[in-house]
Amino acid sequence: MQDKRPEVFFEGSARPLLVGLLAVQIFLGYEWLISGLAKLLSADFATGLAGTLSDQTKDLSGPYKSFLDSVVIPNGQLFGYLVTAGELTLGVALIVAALFWMAGWSKLGFTGRQLVLAVIVLGGVVTIFMNINFHIAGGASHPWLIAADPNGEGVDLDSLMPVIQLIISVVAFTFLRRLRSAPRTQP
Numbered sequence: 001m002q003d004k005r006p007e008v009f010f011e012g013s014a015r016p017l018l019v020g021l022l023a024v025q026i027f028l029g030y031e032w033l034i035s036g037l038a039k040l041l042s043a044d045f046a047t048g049l050a051g052t053l054s055d056q057t058k059d060l061s062g063p064y065k066s067f068l069d070s071v072v073i074p075n076g077q078l079f080g081y082l083v084t085a086g087e088l089t090l091g092v093a094l095i096v097a098a099l100f101w102m103a104g105w106s107k108l109g110f111t112g113r114q115l116v117l118a119v120i121v122l123g124g125v126v127t128i129f130m131n132i133n134f135h136i137a138g139g140a141s142h143p144w145l146i147a148a149d150p151n152g153e154g155v156d157l158d159s160l161m162p163v164i165q166l167i168i169s170v171v172a173f174t175f176l177r178r179l180r181s182a183p184r185t186q187p
Helices: 012-041 045-056 063-107 110-137 157-181
Strands: none
Touching: 012 045, 012 063, 012 110, 012 157, 045 063, 063 110, 110 157
């Protein structure tokens, strides 16, 4: 006898909300994918990362600056390749997971559903980590204050993306918990 789990999914009028949220995730995945592709196609991103970080972080101080100076900048090319690979992987993972959830949820078994949700949660945590690091390494000020330049944006994309991804990750984590804790039914 095979145990079956009940459907854990937004039904009825709530389905458009989930599809909208997953469409936002696809957009975020696209942003990561395009950013990674731009770095991959750039002849000097990986080799120039150390110089770029040295310039961007000259006014920073504290433990993060020490970490950049002692670990990242001396290994700039390696970190350049890691960032490129990370962005490409995140972009593909976020897009594919969202498409599987939107279009293939009913065809996925219990393990497949867990995998899709876990990829979204893990991808979200990694994107939040990367966005925060990019924000700090870029020497940006606190993201939620009034912009110094009146023609500038109130909140830049690198500050907004972690908040959006956190919301998506919490929704996916909630679904994962519901899926795993749903009572098993006999066929």
